[in-house]
Amino acid sequence: xxxxxxxxxxxxxxxxxxxxxxxxxxxxxxxxxxxxxxxxxxxxxxxxxxxxxxxxxxxxxxxxxxxxxxxxxxxxxxxxxxxxxxxxxxxxxxxxxxxxxxxxxxxxxxxxxxxxxxxxxxxxxxxxxxxxxxxxxxxxxxxxxxxxxxxxxxxxxxxxxxxxxxxxxxxxxxxxxxxxxxxxxxxxxxxxxxxxxxxxxxxxxxxxxxxxxxxxxxxxxxxxxxxxxxxxxxxxxxxxxxxxxxxxxxxxxxxxxxxxxxxxxxxxxxxxxxxxxxxxxxxxxxxxxxxxxxxxxxxxxxxxxxxxxxxxx
Amino acid sequence: xxxxxxxxxxxxxxxxxxxxxxxxxxxxxxxxxxxxxxxxxxxxxxxxxxxxxxxxxxxxxxxxxxxxxxxxxxxxxxxxxxxxxxxxxxxxxxxxxxxxxxxxxxxxxxxxxxxxxxxxxxxxxxxxxxxxxxxxxxxxxxxxxxxxxxxxxxxxxxxxxxxxxxxxxxxxxxxxxxxxxxxxxxxxxxxxxxxxxxxxxxxxxxxxxxxxxxxxxxxxxxxxxxxxxxxxxxxxxxxxxxxxxxxxx
Ligand SMILES: Cc1cc2nc3c(=O)[nH]c(=O)nc-3n(C[C@H](O)[C@H](O)[C@H](O)COP(=O)(O)OP(=O)(O)OC[C@H]3O[C@@H](n4cnc5c(N)ncnc54)[C@H](O)[C@@H]3O)c2cc1C
Ligand SMILES: Nc1ncnc2c1ncn2[C@@H]1O[C@H](COP(=O)(O)O)[C@@H](O)[C@H]1O
Numbered sequence: 001x002x003x004x005x006x007x008x009x010x011x012x013x014x015x016x017x018x019x020x021x022x023x024x025x026x027x028x029x030x031x032x033x034x035x036x037x038x039x040x041x042x043x044x045x046x047x048x049x050x051x052x053x054x055x056x057x058x059x060x061x062x063x064x065x066x067x068x069x070x071x072x073x074x075x076x077x078x079x080x081x082x083x084x085x086x087x088x089x090x091x092x093x094x095x096x097x098x099x100x101x102x103x104x105x106x107x108x109x110x111x112x113x114x115x116x117x118x119x120x121x122x123x124x125x126x127x128x129x130x131x132x133x134x135x136x137x138x139x140x141x142x143x144x145x146x147x148x149x150x151x152x153x154x155x156x157x158x159x160x161x162x163x164x165x166x167x168x169x170x171x172x173x174x175x176x177x178x179x180x181x182x183x184x185x186x187x188x189x190x191x192x193x194x195x196x197x198x199x200x201x202x203x204x205x206x207x208x209x210x211x212x213x214x215x216x217x218x219x220x221x222x223x224x225x226x227x228x229x230x231x232x233x234x235x236x237x238x239x240x241x242x243x244x245x246x247x248x249x250x251x252x253x254x255x256x257x258x259x260x261x262x263x264x265x266x267x268x269x270x271x272x273x274x275x276x277x278x279x280x281x282x283x284x285x286x287x288x289x290x291x292x293x294x295x296x297x298x299x300x301x302x303x304x305x306x307x308x309x310x311x312x313x
Numbered sequence: 314x315x316x317x318x319x320x321x322x323x324x325x326x327x328x329x330x331x332x333x334x335x336x337x338x339x340x341x342x343x344x345x346x347x348x349x350x351x352x353x354x355x356x357x358x359x360x361x362x363x364x365x366x367x368x369x370x371x372x373x374x375x376x377x378x379x380x381x382x383x384x385x386x387x388x389x390x391x392x393x394x395x396x397x398x399x400x401x402x403x404x405x406x407x408x409x410x411x412x413x414x415x416x417x418x419x420x421x422x423x424x425x426x427x428x429x430x431x432x433x434x435x436x437x438x439x440x441x442x443x444x445x446x447x448x449x450x451x452x453x454x455x456x457x458x459x460x461x462x463x464x465x466x467x468x469x470x471x472x473x474x475x476x477x478x479x480x481x482x483x484x485x486x487x488x489x490x491x492x493x494x495x496x497x498x499x500x501x502x503x504x505x506x507x508x509x510x511x512x513x514x515x516x517x518x519x520x521x522x523x524x525x526x527x528x529x530x531x532x533x534x535x536x537x538x539x540x541x542x543x544x545x546x547x548x549x550x551x552x553x554x555x556x557x558x559x560x561x562x
């Protein structure tokens with residue numbers, strides 16, 4: 001049997017969907033017995049949400065004011081204190097999990113497996129390397145705890161149909177004060193969340209300005225889609241960083257992805273490999289994006305995108 | 314005045330499209346262009362700017378790997394690093410061991426700030442900085458897009474999924490950098506000549522106090538599932554029809 005601890009990601013009030021995706025991955029480990037750990041300043045609502053996730057046996061909570069913000073140096077020792085009961089500790093491969101889990105691994109004296117995309121045995125996994133240009137089959141030593149992050153784009157969110165028990169834990173470990181949260185600036189919008197949206201419209205360097213990006217937002221709104229961007233568009237300041245899709249941005253798997261004025265560099269493509277249907281609009285018929293697009297249209301975006309928005313409205 | 318350590322990993326250049334060897338034993342790196350990991354160039358650029366502002370006294374670049382990594386260290390010296398350390402190992406080392414090697418260098422050199430890339434674009438691990446911070450017992454600020462110092466602490470803005478998070482960390486600390494922190498400088502020819510005279514020390518990984526971690530075995534490699542080229546449509550009307558066909562509009 002595998003006893004798996006999944007570290008919940010949340011924003012202090014609601015659970016991030018990456019948690020239910022990580023549980024989906026954990027549930028594919030043979031004979032998995034899954035607990036979810038919620039660390040927060042106020043765990044109530046988050047724990048209740050976690051208890052609904054299918055396949056979860058127990059939700060463990062550690063409520064303390066130091067857990068108000070996700071600081072790896074504060075959370076890691078609390079996870080380590082609980083880890084003795086587990087054969088695996090998983091977290092999503094989001095910026096939250098990437099920041100935290102290597103600390104957990106190092107404190108436990110093991111190596112970490114990044115970005116599990118497939119479980120092939122209790123200690124055997126597939127993960128992408130070289131911007132997804134190669135997949136490697138790895139095997140972790142069975143006599144050590146497995147510490148891993150899960151590539152959330154590879155897994156659907158587990159259903160919310162459960163009522164697991166909620167157990168409050170007193171981890172009682174000392175945590176350092178050397179790292180202090182100052183602020184979070186986030187471009188809150190009422191559009192769908194990029195990482196979970198079923199439809200995404202992305203714009204690239206070709207948009208040429210923040211103002212021009214407006215045609216991308218309008219198309220997204222007509223489709224009920226989230227908005228993404230290439231690195232070039234983010235670097236140029238047309239849109240904020242949290243919209244970057246790709247190897248070093250967000251890895252997403254929507255049903256529909258529309259790439260507009262994006263050339264299709266490997267670092268961008270690695271972020272959209274798992275999309276259902278990829279549509280590309282680009283004026284250069286040689287653009288590499290067309291090699292992976294299911295539907296391609298060679299045209300000037302400034303005429304085509306408003307026309308498409310009108311046709312879909 | 315701070316002493317800064319920067320990690321420079323030698324990796325396959327980001328423009329190369331690597332291929333898995335037909336026997337699945339790894340990826341083909343024969344004759345392929347090698348470069349400094351792009352994030353590490355950004356890390357070094359930041360360290361140099363900190364020194365140029367008078368907030369650091371010395372920038373040391375380190376690469377852990379084969380002797381060929383001297384090339385990348387020489388480039389780092391040409392960019393402006395004061396000296397270089399090559400920690401030699403013929404075989405690739407596991408991430409925990411690499412982090413422990415960094416820790417051992419931090420102790421030897423009394424380092425105040427370690428700046429690394431957020432990830433190496435070969436293994437895409439995104440681990441070393443965090444592991445180092447954990448075993449050193451010092452703060453980490455990962456995915457940095459802005460760094461400001463005041464006294465014995467640093468205010469770091471981090472690129473996180475939700476947007477931009479700012480944290481304050483006491484020094485010594487580990488910072489890992491994201492793409493938008495800065496634009497690395499180009500190396501000029503005279504700098505390459507000057508760099509030849511700068512010190513480049515060589516150590517054997519085996520001589521440093523850094524045990525390997527339990528090995529994660531790389532059993533085999535395979536190419537990713539390829540997406541097929543789809544259809545081309547002639548105009549927006551064709552696109553709308555194709556989307557409707559798939560039930561997507
Ligand atoms: C370490 C590293 C990590 C990276 N990580 C990422 C990442 O996570 N995500 C990412 O996206 N990139 C990433 N990149 C950058 C990547 O290599 C490319 O530079 C980037 O994706 C290019 O963005 P783009 O396609 O918008 O711009 P370009 O490559 O400049 O493409 C613009 C496209 O727009 C088309 N175009 C121009 N005008 C029009 C018009 N009027 N109508 C229609 N089409 C038009 C052009 O034909 C062209 O194909 C990374 C690079 C490195 C080195
Ligand atoms: N062999 C190495 N030599 C020097 N620096 C390294 C090495 N491996 C990793 N690093 C540093 O650690 C960062 C993160 O690497 P990784 O965790 O392997 O993705 C890199 O960007 C480098 O700055």
